[in-house]
Amino acid sequence: MRRYFVFVLLFLLFSFELFSDEGMWIPLFLGELNEAEMQAMGMKITAEDIYSVNQSSLKDAIVLFGRGCTAELVSDEGLILTNHHCGYGRIQAHSSLENDYLTDGFWAMDRSEELSNPGLTVTLLVRMEEVTEQVFDGVSENMSEKERSEIINKNIEEIEEEAIKDTHYKALIKSFFSGNRYFLFINEIFKDVRLVGSPPSNIGKFGGDTDNWMWPRHTGDFSVFRIYADSLNKPADYSENNVPYKPKKHFPISIKGVNEGDFTFVFGYPGRTQSYITSYGVDMQVNVINPISINLRAKRIDIFNKAMNKSKEVRLQYSSKQAGISNGWKKAIGETRGITRLKTIESKQAFEQEFKLWASSSPELNSKYGSLLDEFKKDYKKIGPLIQKSVYALEAGLSTEIIRYALSFDKLVDQSQKKDADNAGIQNSVDKLKDAMEKHFKNYQLFVDKKVFISMMTDYYQNNEMTDIPPIIADKIKKYNGDFEKMTDDLFSKSMFASKENMITFLEKYKKSHFKKIKKDPAYKLADGIASYRQNEVKPDIRKLGRNLDSLMRIYMQAQMEMQPMKKFYPDANMSLRVAYGNVDGYNPDDAITFKHYTTLDGIMEKEDPDIYDYVVEDKLKELYMNKDYGKYADPDGTIHVCFTATNHTTGGNSGSPVLDAEGNLIGLNFDRCWEGTMSDIDYDISQCRNIALDIRYCLFIIDKFAGAGHLVDEMTIIE
Ligand code: ARG
Ligand code: GLU
Numbered sequence: 190m191r192r193y194f195v196f197v198l199l200f201l202l203f204s205f206e207l208f209s210d211e212g213m214w215i216p217l218f219l220g221e222l223n224e225a226e227m228q229a230m231g232m233k234i235t236a237e238d239i240y241s242v243n244q245s246s247l248k249d250a251i252v253l254f255g256r257g258c259t260a261e262l263v264s265d266e267g268l269i270l271t272n273h274h275c276g277y278g279r280i281q282a283h284s285s286l287e288n289d290y291l292t293d294g295f296w297a298m299d300r301s302e303e304l305s306n307p308g309l310t311v312t313l314l315v316r317m318e319e320v321t322e323q324v325f326d327g328v329s330e331n332m333s334e335k336e337r338s339e340i341i342n343k344n345i346e347e348i349e350e351e352a353i354k355d356t357h358y359k360a361l362i363k364s365f366f367s368g369n370r371y372f373l374f375i376n377e378i379f380k381d382v383r384l385v386g387s388p389p390s391n392i393g394k395f396g397g398d399t400d401n402w403m404w405p406r407h408t409g410d411f412s413v414f415r416i417y418a419d420s421l422n423k424p425a426d427y428s429e430n431n432v433p434y435k436p437k438k439h440f441p442i443s444i445k446g447v448n449e450g451d452f453t454f455v456f457g458y459p460g461r462t463q464s465y466i467t468s469y470g471v472d473m474q475v476n477v478i479n480p481i482s483i484n485l486r487a488k489r490i491d492i493f494n495k496a497m498n499k500s501k502e503v504r505l506q507y508s509s510k511q512a513g514i515s516n517g518w519k520k521a522i523g524e525t526r527g528i529t530r531l532k533t534i535e536s537k538q539a540f541e542q543e544f545k546l547w548a549s550s551s552p553e554l555n556s557k558y559g560s561l562l563d564e565f566k567k568d569y570k571k572i573g574p575l576i577q578k579s580v581y582a583l584e585a586g587l588s589t590e591i592i593r594y595a596l597s598f599d600k601l602v603d604q605s606q607k608k609d610a611d612n613a614g615i616q617n618s619v620d621k622l623k624d625a626m627e628k629h630f631k632n633y634q635l636f637v638d639k640k641v642f643i644s645m646m647t648d649y650y651q652n653n654e655m656t657d658i659p660p661i662i663a664d665k666i667k668k669y670n671g672d673f674e675k676m677t678d679d680l681f682s683k684s685m686f687a688s689k690e691n692m693i694t695f696l697e698k699y700k701k702s703h704f705k706k707i708k709k710d711p712a713y714k715l716a717d718g719i720a721s722y723r724q725n726e727v728k729p730d731i732r733k734l735g736r737n738l739d740s741l742m743r744i745y746m747q748a749q750m751e752m753q754p755m756k757k758f759y760p761d762a763n764m765s766l767r768v769a770y771g772n773v774d775g776y777n778p779d780d781a782i783t784f785k786h787y788t789t790l791d792g793i794m795e796k797e798d799p800d801i802y803d804y805v806v807e808d809k810l811k812e813l814y815m816n817k818d819y820g821k822y823a824d825p826d827g828t829i830h831v832c833f834t835a836t837n838h839t840t841g842g843n844s845g846s847p848v849l850d851a852e853g854n855l856i857g858l859n860f861d862r863c864w865e866g867t868m869s870d871i872d873y874d875i876s877q878c879r880n881i882a883l884d885i886r887y888c889l890f891i892i893d894k895f896a897g898a899g900h901l902v903d904e905m906t907i908i909e
Contacts, residue, residue, distance in 0.1 A: 210771035210836040211873040212759035213459050215365075215372070216240035216248055217317055219768060222757060227770050231452030233851040239456070239768065242316065247853055248766065249438035251456055251846075252311040252379075252416075257764075259457035259846040260311060260414065263442060263855065264904035267416040267434035268385065269311070270888070271845035272860045273393030274512065276412035279306045280387045281509050291505065294389035296898045303383035303415055305427045311382050311416055314766055315358060315375040323348055324362065324371040334740050348373060357423060365760040366750075367465070368743040374765065379424045381417035381431050386898055388412075388891050389807060390508075395793065397803030398490075398515045402523055402864045404784055406832045406881055407793045410860040411888045413901065440847055441906040443854035444886050446824050447773055447833050449786050454770035455837040455859050455880060457846025459762035462870045465746055467562065468537035469569035471871055475528050477573050478580055479521040485584040485648060486518035492640045504802070506632040520841075520867050527868025527877065536872075547752050558748045565741055572734040578657055579727045585645040586659060586719040590638045594629050595686045596716040598622065598707050605704035612701070619699050626696065630689040639681055643673045659726075661718030684712035762840050769843075769880075771836030776879055778865045787884070790814055790829040813894055821909060822890035831887045833857060834879040840870050848882040854908055857882030 214223050220236035227236075240248045254260035258275035262268065273280075277291075283304050284291040297303040327340045349360040352373055361374045387393060392409040400406055417431035418424060425431055447453075463470065493511045497504040528534070541562055548558040587593055601618045604610060646662065650671065655663050669676040685691040685706075695703070707713050750758055775786040794814060798804040813819070817827075824830050835848065839859055848857035859882050862869065866878030889907075893899045 210769075210875055210878075211838050212757075213462070213762050213767035213769050213838055213840075214759050215317075216456075216766055216768055217319070217372075223768070223770070227452070227454070230770065230772065231851050232454070232770070234853045238853060239454075245437040247438060247440070247456060247849070248314060250436060250440050251766065252313050253458050253764075253766075254311055254414075254845055255309055257460065257842055258844045259842065259859075261456075261845075261847040261855065262416075262436045262439040264439055264906075265435060266904055267418070267436065268439075268901065268904055269382075269414050269416060270411055270858060271414065272410045272858060272883075273387060273390075273408075273412045274410055274860070275845045276384065276387060276414065277394075277509055277512065279309060279384055280412065281505075282306075283384065284505065286502065286505065289505065290387060291508070292390055294387055294392070294896065295384065296386045296896045297384070298898070298900075300415075300433075303385050305381065305383050306414075307427065309380075309382045311379045311414075312359075313377045313379065315377055317375070317766070318373045319370065320348055320362060320373045321370045334736065345371070363763055363765055365763065365765075366758070367746040367761070368739065369747050369750075370760075372765065377424060379416050379418065379434065381425060381427045383415050383417060384412070385415050386413040386892065386896065386901065388896065391803075391805045391807060392810070392891060392895070394512075395803070396796070398512065398519070399803050401516060402519050402861060402867060404778075404834060404863040404879065404881060405788045405792060406861065407788050407796060408832065408860065408883070409887060409891055410883055411858055411891075413892070439906065440849070440853075440855040441908050442885055442889070443850055443852070443856050443908045444821060444889065445908065446886070447787065447830070447850075447856050447884060449773055449775070451773040452770070452851045453773055453835045453837060453856065454768055454849050455839055455843060455846050456768050456849060457766070457839075457843045457859065458764055459767050459769075459840045460764050460842030462762040462840050464759075464761055464871065464873070465749060466537075466742070466871065467565045467569075467745070468534050468541060469565050471528060471534050471537055473569055473573055473576065474871065475525045475534075477577050479525045481577065481580045482584055483518055483521050483525075484652075485581075485588070485645065486514050488644045488648065489588060489641055490515050490518060492637060492644060496634065496637045496640075498802075503634055503637070506634060507637065510632070519864070523864040523867035524870065527865060527874075528871060530877075531868060531872050531874055533868065533872040544748070544752065548748070558744070561741060561745055561748065565738070565745070568734050568738050568741070572731060572738070574657075575727055575731050575734070579723055579731060581649065581653065581657075582659055582719055582723045582727065585649045586662065586723075587716070589642045589645060590629075590633060591642070591681065591684065591686050591712050592716045592719070595684070595707075595710065595712040596720055597625060598713060599717065599720075602704045602707050602713075605701040610701050615699075615701055619696055623696050626689070626692050630692075635681065635687060639677050642680070643677045646676065647673050659719045659722035661715060661722065665715070680711050680715070684710050686710065686712045762842070764842060769837040769839055771838070773833060773835045774879070775834060776863070776865075776877060778863075778877070784834070786835070787833040788831045789824075790831060790887075793831065807895075809895055813890075818894060819890060820894055822886040822894070824886070829887060829890055830884040833882055833884055834863065835882065836875060836878065837880045838869060838873055838878065839880040843880070848880075855885055857885050858888065 219239055224236040240246050250262040252260050254271045254275055258271055260269040260271035263270055281291050324341055324344050326344055328337055345362045349362055352360040359376045359378055362371055364371055388409050395408045416434040418434040422435050493507050497507050548554050604615050649658055650666050681687045685695055773786050775784045777783050796804050797806040819829055843859050846859040847855050848859050850856045859880055861881040863879045869878040889902055893902045
């Protein structure tokens with residue numbers, strides 16, 4: 190035992206990070222932690238070129254697009270590139286059956302044609318700074334968790350306020366390493382962002398959800414926007430007088446081509462990873478959460494697909510919703526498979542054994558960490574069944590559109606039933622609901638929603654104990670004695686939320702006493718019942734246990750770092766700007782199968798199928814292909830390269846992120862990961878984890894040759 194222990198200890202002390210491609214690194218510390226390695230892997234520039242406190246650097250050309258994607262500046266006139274799927278909702282909002290930009294594409298041929306997008310923002314990082322000490326000011330070891338977080342929150346508020354005094358910036362402090370360190374981000378938020386161009390869906394979403402998360406891939410997943418600012422180059426609300434934003438930096442674009450083994454890095458906003466969780470956490474993800482959403486989402490997707498295949502109108506209405514649901518569904522399937530294949534639970538368990546040994550090696554360690562893993566185990570055991578109820582209530586209970594629509598009236602009900610009701614506030618809500626009503630019914634089909642409702646209720650009933658179902662649903666099931674058709678017909682025929690006409694009249698004539706009508710509506714009652722079940726019956730315990738797990742995680746994270754002092758740790762993704770680096774590379778997904786690192790236009794022609802929506806190829810693209818009319822965008826091998834893969838560690842939020850070469854030139858847009866590697870949010874495996882990027886030459890080829898929008902390429906800095 191003792192010898193084993195010494196061996197383990199030595200192994201842990203001297204095991205350096207073997208696979209450098211893993212990790213999403215903080216730009217501020219690249220010089221200290223990563224530069225030497227990046228240069229050894231082929232990088233020609235310095236850490237200071239990527240992120241600098243003193244001068245303009247590549248980070249000045251990167252923005253957070255909306256709340257969940259990345260985009261990058263590619264001209265000195267505010268032009269940005271992001272993914273088609275990131276601009277999707279905006280493109281759809283500008284589309285109608287007459288002007289179907291989603292299907293046909295959209296190109297502003299001059300600035301006056303660029304389309305504004307109310308509500309869309311892009312966020313530019315001005316600077317970041319570590320503020321751990323200030324955030325912990327006043328915190329002591331023996332404090333209760335409650336006291337601790339009160340002090341931390343108060344400190345955060347004060348630091349944020351102080352940091353942006355007398356500026357137009359916004360400040361945001363985020364926790365890193367599960368609450369062991371804190372960083373302050375000073376941001377500039379632009380509010381006038383206009384749509385400049387989008388390829389047709391059969392380019393931007395070629396292969397649709399069939400190819401999503403998969404390699405080989407042929408999707409031209411990009412769209413083009415422009416940031417506008419006021420005459421002083423500062424953020425401003427939309428105005429005709431705004432002018433294109435002049436950035437400090439924009440990316441030069443290299444069309445020299447991408448070769449196997451080339452160094453690349455991805456610079457963007459990864460959303461969430463859980464690399465350091467316990468085996469219990471992994472178990473909950475793959476054995477509780479994923480199976481529920483895989484099962485329930487498959488049912489909704491199937492209903493949507495059948496309806497979309499029958500009608501163009503329904504396709505237009507439901508494509509964005511369907512993409513949203515199926516993306517998470519497929520990711521969960523890939524993740525579960527990857528974790529099973531890698532035996533992540535087993536390897537975490539083995540690590541936990543070593544951890545226990547280490548923690549028992551001295552009385553001091555033992556008192557700090559000795560019981561940690563048992564506490565995790567206890568808490569996960571309690572939280573598992575609660576998470577199950579909560580995810581079910583969300584994915585089955587609240588996923589029907591009518592239910593969610595009805596629920597959006599809860600604020601109006603609250604406002605109206607107050608004794609001293611605020612009439613202006615009520616009017617404001619009514620106006621907003623009128624707007625939302627138009628949007629809701631523009632994309633709504635009653636027959637689809639009814640099918641979803643029947644399916645969700647049936648599943649709830651078949652796969653849960655009655656005691657685990659929200660009482661309001663359980664009562665209904667009992668009342669209808671399992672006749673879900675009748676239950677559905679009654680709900681949809683009696684609820685005003687099923688009909689646009691009813692809603693128009695209701696909102697036009699709204700008086701505050703009418704909140705009673707909302708409260709009596711069967712869809713609202715059901716929605717309110719499910720939502721309050723989640724909020725009041727399930728969530729409070731989840732929150733309590735969750736807070737406890739967070740504190741345990743903070744301590745466990747600290748302990749892991751203490752136990753492996755030679756290991757380079759990167760913090761889990763948290764929607765802050767990060768750098769991931771690696772090499773262009775293919776992979777072997779299965780025995781005897783080898784994937785190349787790139788795909789070509791020839792592959793699009795091979796996949797073409799005029800009868801399947803996702804594989805239709807435009808005549809114009811075929812013509813260009815036939816005539817080999819590729820301009821300067823062809824590879825030296827004579828073909829047009831469409832996508833490529835590399836070993837960069839990325840996740841959701843990295844969509845639209847620039848993929849850069851050794852010199853920091855743009856060579857691609859990140860848009861996906863391969864299916865075999867989607868477990869990298871929990872467990873990264875260099876042999877299977879690949880990010881998928883659009884080759885920038887295909888993007889320019891489509892803009893220039895296909896869309897005839899060469900004036901946009903003229904704005905960019907092209908390196909041939
Ligand atoms: N899987 C990519 C991501 O997570 C792309 C999603 C959009 N594409 C789609 N076919 N649904 O965002
Ligand atoms: N498509 C993802 C996104 O929206 C990126 C792919 C991934 O999860 O790695 O950010």
